[in-house]
Amino acid sequence: MVYAIEAHDLRKSFPLKVRKRAGASGVGDTGGAEGAEGAGGDAIAASVEAVRGVTLYVAAGEVFGFLGPNGAGKTTCQRMLTTLLSIDSGSAQVAGYDVSKNPHEVRQQIGYISQLGGADLPATGRENLRLTGRLYGLAPRQVEQKIAQLSRLLSLDELLDRKVRTYSGGQKRRLEIALGIIHEPQVLFMDEPTTGLDPQNRLSLWQHISKLREGGMTIFLTTHYLDEADQLADRLAIIDHGQIVAEGTPAALKGQVKNAQGQQPTLDDVFFEKTGRSLRDISWEDEK
Ligand SMILES: Nc1ncnc2c1ncn2[C@@H]1O[C@H](COP(=O)(O)OP(=O)(O)O)[C@@H](O)[C@H]1O
Ligand SMILES: [Mg+2]
Numbered sequence: 001m002v003y004a005i006e007a008h009d010l011r012k013s014f015p016l017k018v019r020k021r022a023g024a025s026g027v028g029d030t031g032g033a034e035g036a037e038g039a040g041g042d043a044i045a046a047s048v049e050a051v052r053g054v055t056l057y058v059a060a061g062e063v064f065g066f067l068g069p070n071g072a073g074k075t076t077c078q079r080m081l082t083t084l085l086s087i088d089s090g091s092a093q094v095a096g097y098d099v100s101k102n103p104h105e106v107r108q109q110i111g112y113i114s115q116l117g118g119a120d121l122p123a124t125g126r127e128n129l130r131l132t133g134r135l136y137g138l139a140p141r142q143v144e145q146k147i148a149q150l151s152r153l154l155s156l157d158e159l160l161d162r163k164v165r166t167y168s169g170g171q172k173r174r175l176e177i178a179l180g181i182i183h184e185p186q187v188l189f190m191d192e193p194t195t196g197l198d199p200q201n202r203l204s205l206w207q208h209i210s211k212l213r214e215g216g217m218t219i220f221l222t223t224h225y226l227d228e229a230d231q232l233a234d235r236l237a238i239i240d241h242g243q244i245v246a247e248g249t250p251a252a253l254k255g256q257v258k259n260a261q262g263q264q265p266t267l268d269d270v271f272f273e274k275t276g277r278s279l280r281d282i283s284w285e286d287e288k
Helices: 074-081 103-109 125-135 140-153 169-181 199-214 226-232 250-255 267-275 279-287
Strands: 003-019 033-035 043-059 063-067 089-094 110-113 187-191 218-223 235-240 243-248
Touching (some): 043 074, 074 218, 140 169, 169 187, 226 267, 235 250, 235 267, 243 250, 243 267, 250 267, 267 279
Parallel strands (some): 063 218, 110 187, 187 218
Antiparallel strands (some): 003 043, 003 089, 033 043
16 A cells, blocks of 8 residues: 555654743643743743654545644644654655655645645735746746646636735635645645635635545645534544544544434544543634
């Protein structure tokens, strides 16, 4: 089996300087934070174990969902897989290349759409696409061909000559996807692609992501939305406190659990079974 993404026992800690007053308790919302007790009033060093031994496999052409609450370690994992963050220990291969040993080759094979997005707001969509295409080394004619093709794929026609700052959230996301795939990557990473979008725009984006999949692209997306993982992912992993707690197809995962009210099990029932908490409640807390 050739995997588009393989990760073995990935780990990442962040050093954290915590200023702790005598008698104060806790280091804030740091999940697996570890720190030595300093003398009262001292600044003490602590670390957040953001990713604590993640192993996963994604087959070529698969949509893989990485589902978990805020702070679970999704972005940290994704940033290691995309070479943006060094790996503390463990190893990963993406599109056949080792992310630590061959970061340059990995970068040529992937697209990455971060949670914040990367479009230049005062420029138009077309200007953004032209610049990005040229940065990837495409010839001017190729760039124009790609813009026409991406415009059809992601319904950008009406938008291309407007400044990005006038776009709605969903329109901006579609442009960001176009920017992320203009160089025809084998593997596309998306961090929380629909967070902040209204239901209608989310649905439209799901349809566009499905179209990319039909074109054969491998997609690794993070989300804290249960329905998004359920709808889009061929397979998914549930991550909590830096560790994978469940993995499989949505149907297989739901088949392993019972719903407390006797209804059809959901991925939230899976999350509850593994963690004792409801992802629905945690995500709701985050958005308040
Ligand atoms: N640069 C950083 N410095 C310190 N802590 C960080 C940093 N990035 C992430 N963390 C911490 O690591 C944990 C995982 O964060 P993250 O990977 O962003 O989670 P998610 O994407 O699932 O919301 C959190 O506790 C977060 O506060
Ligand atoms: Mg994140």
